[in-house]
Amino acid sequence: MKIRFLFSLLLAPVLIAVLICKSYGQDDDTRANVKAGQKAPPFILTPINAPKIDFPSDYKGKVVLLDFWATWCGPCRHELPNVVAAYQKYHSKGFDVVSVSLDEPGQGHQLLQFMHDNNMTWPQIYDGGFWKAAVAVEYGVHAIPCPVVVDGDTGKILAVGVDAIGDQLDKVVESALASKTGK
Secondary structure, three states: OHHHHHHHHHHHHHHHHHHHOOOOOOOOOOOOOOOOOOEOOOEEEOOOOOOOEEEOHHHOOOEEEEEEEOOOOHHHHHHHHHHHHHHHHHHHHOEEEEEEEOOOOOOHHHHHHHHHHOOOOOOEEOOOOHHHOHHHHHHOOOOOOEEEEEEOOOOEEEEEHHHHOOHHHHHHHHHHHHHHHOO
16 A cells, blocks of 8 residues: 555656646647648747847748747756757857747746756747746647747748757758758
């Protein structure tokens, strides 16, 4: 009986994490209601660390990763080094990142510290809405991390979800930048 109880205590946090960051790494990826080939829903918002953004209009000539994530999400933290590496590798070639935090209300100060500690130098949208964050609702985000790669010239979504995570992010960005320069 004690073993069963201890097992339940150990298993509960794992199940909660899976439910919170649902569908991470699944082949039938449905993290958002947007799909590659569609136009990205536009928005005008002010990040907590940058001037107002008119997305995607402010990103003409760029490839942009719209990165839905949260500091409390383990898979998001696991993916962050890939996002930082892609930003450092491709930013000078026309790649930008705009993060959308699904952190809870009142977490702005902690979010800014996390960004500083993790070299996240790009704009961060945070409204404290948690799963009801305005941009996340507009994009139909229901699982994170949820990357959405967008062509800034056309507003066309190039990749979503697992098609832009890990090594796939690097491939999508490299390909999209190459098509912009005609290489």
